[in-house]
Amino acid sequence: MLISRLKLLTGLKTATKVAFLGGVLAFSSYSLGDCGSVYDEKYGPYDYTDERQRARMLGTVERRHFTEKVRSLNKGGETGSIMGDIGYTLRKFPNHYPALMTLVKYSDYETVKYDPFVQEKIDCFFVRAIEFKPSDHRVYHIYGIYLFGKEDYKASIENYRKALDIEDSAEVHYNIGLAYLKVGDIKSAEFHAAQAYKKGYPLSGLKNLLLDQKVSNE
Numbered sequence: 001m002l003i004s005r006l007k008l009l010t011g012l013k014t015a016t017k018v019a020f021l022g023g024v025l026a027f028s029s030y031s032l033g034d035c036g037s038v039y040d041e042k043y044g045p046y047d048y049t050d051e052r053q054r055a056r057m058l059g060t061v062e063r064r065h066f067t068e069k070v071r072s073l074n075k076g077g078e079t080g081s082i083m084g085d086i087g088y089t090l091r092k093f094p095n096h097y098p099a100l101m102t103l104v105k106y107s108d109y110e111t112v113k114y115d116p117f118v119q120e121k122i123d124c125f126f127v128r129a130i131e132f133k134p135s136d137h138r139v140y141h142i143y144g145i146y147l148f149g150k151e152d153y154k155a156s157i158e159n160y161r162k163a164l165d166i167e168d169s170a171e172v173h174y175n176i177g178l179a180y181l182k183v184g185d186i187k188s189a190e191f192h193a194a195q196a197y198k199k200g201y202p203l204s205g206l207k208n209l210l211l212d213q214k215v216s217n218e
Contacts, residue, residue, distance in 0.1 A: 035124035038094050038132045045132055048093045061092050071102055073109070082106060083121060090125045094132040100125065100142045108149055122146070137166035144175060153182040170199035177206045186213060 038045055046053040065085040067078045077085035086106070089099045103122050112118040126143040133139065144159035160176035163169065177192035193206045 035127045038091075038128040041091055044092045045094050046092055047133065048096045049133075049136070057092060061089055065089050066096070066099055071098065073102065073106055083118065087121070087125070090129070094125070094129040095136050095139050097138055097142065100129065100139070101145075104142060104146045104149065107146060119150075135166060137163040137169070137172075140166070141169070141172050141175070144172075144179070148175070148179055148182075151182075153179045157183070168195075168199075170196045170201040173199070174201050174203065174206055178209070181206075181209055181213070186210070 044057070046057050048054065048058070065078055066089040067085075069075075070078050070082060070085045070089075073082060076082060079085055079088075083106075086099050086102055089096055090103075093099070103125060106112065107119060107122050123146075126139070126146065129136070129139045130143070140159045140163035144156045144163065147153075147156040147159060156179045157176055160172050160179060163172045164176070173192040173196035177189045177196060180186075180189035180192065189206070190210060193210055197207065
């Protein structure tokens, strides 16, 4: 799968638009305007990290649209399609972390994995989340996870780095280490692995991959 380098969101903020080129899934630049503004909603948007805003609307939104059935991607949505219910949740709470993570999982389903229109919609929810709260490190982190899954490792690294610029996190150090391994930057992978384990990150996968890399080079 060939995916072009994602431009980070600055100024007008750009992301990627999906298309089929010769049967291969590819991404090309498009502007924030193609995703619509996060502020076009009649009610909201609301901040998932703001306790007062959560108390005002979150319960109602989740009871109707982000139920356990939707969260677990279990046979369709609550009020229609999976994308419809997750989309409603994210239009009201653009930085709703569980809904964004559910999108990441959904993006890898065989029925949508190579569907350019669904992937474009998913990408737009991240564009809108960053437009809404560009200081939210967890949005960049989850976006990095999504891009890593699409094998766009350079764009994934850019978003992980943005997350680390905002908040130092063991989990992000771990994930960016995995991404650096994918692009062959062993020194950077080792650096971030050291940072992750220094902060007590529990998974040993990155450490083991680095050991395998070292053995293969000897």
